[in-house]
Amino acid sequence: MTAHATKDPTPSPTPTHMFNENGVGGIPVETVSYGPHNRQTMDVWWTADGMERPGVFLVHGGWWSSGDKKYMAEITRGYAELGYTVFNLNYRLSTDAAWPAQRTDVLDAIATARRHAARxxxxxxxxxxxxxxxxxxxxxxxxxxxxxxxxxxxxVGVSPVTSPLRAYHDGANTTDVAKRRLRESAITLAGGCEPKGKCSRIWASMEVSWHASRKDAPMLAVHSKDEFVPPAQSQVLKEMLGQVGVPVTIFTSPGIQHSSALYREPGVAERVQNWVADRTQ
Structure with a gap:
């Protein structure tokens, strides 16, 4: 079973060896392509001992329009040292392609990893x-x-923007620069159109909670209490997935830290790692 065979008939390409590095704490690292675009690459960190290990796929942030997997190297190393096979992804940015290209890329990366799991x-x-x-x-x-x-x-979502629609409305009448930027970033993700008329369907596709179904994966959402992507972003998702029996845990940390800065707050990484361990053991 591929990750999205019904959505995109083009098969994910076989991984292409780009480099192999054995000097990262003794953990082999390989960068492979999972698609033809130069952003469709992932770094794979694994333990070459022949054992089947659970996997962690890491997806960087950056307003959908920026960011890079290289900034996730420290977090990637942390999961690799815990014994996971780790896939640190790049994906097409909103300036490269509109939604749902980004979701398609993550699905393609997962499909490629699963197809070549023994590697x-x-x-x-x-x-x-x-x-x-x-x-x-x-x-x-x-x-x-x-x-x-x-x-x-x-x-797991760390400061996840689970509702671009809420981000759109939260950024409409505010002096908060980050909220205003997030609103504009969501519009760019949607191909430059606002959530009305012919564009309503694409915005509906971007809303995570509107796609809840009973076999979806359980989720952990981590937010700072006063950051510009507030815990309320994930509350509707918790309610919608809860209606179909899928658990969502929302953990709120004091302060305003966002994304990887929040992850580095005392106890946050450990909480996430424990949650991941509970589901992959």
Whole structure:
């Protein structure tokens, strides 16, 4: 079963070896292409001992229009040292292609990893997706794609923008620069159109909670109490997934830290790692 065979008939390409590095704490690292675009690449960190290990897919943030997997190297290393096979993704930005290209890319990366699981000592029936900010939106969108993805045991969003519509409205009449930028970023993601008329369908596709189904993966959403992507972003998702029996945990940390800065707050990374361990053991 591929991740999205009904959506895109073009098969994901076989991984292309780009470099192999054995000096990162003894953990092999390989960068592979999962598609023809130069952003469709992922770094794979794995333990070459022949064991099948659970996987962690990491999705960076950056307003959907910026960011890069290289900024996730420290977090990637942390999961690799815990014994996971880790896939650190790049994906097409909103300046490269409009929605749903970004979700398609994450699905393609997962499909490629599962198809070549033996290459990286990866258990294709046991993995999670962890996303940050805009990447949290992509992770959650994968978690509610179809009626559950085979092997997906959980989704974590750190400051996840689970509702671009809410971000659009929150940024309409405010002096908060970050909220205003997030609103504009959501419009760019939607191809430059606002959520009305002919564009309403694309915005509906971007709303994570509107795609809840009973076989979706359980989720953990982590927010700072007073950040510009507030805990309320994930509350509707919790309610909608709860209606179909899928648990969503929302953890709120004091302060205003966002995304990877929030992840580095005392105790946050450990909480996320414990949640992931509980679902992949």
């Amino acid at each position: 990286w000592s990866f258990d294709p029936k046991n993995y999670v997706v962890v996303g940050f900010s805009a990447g949290g939106h992509l992770a959650a969108s994968v978690g509610t794609y179809g009626n559950g993805l085979q092997g997906l045991k959980g989704v």
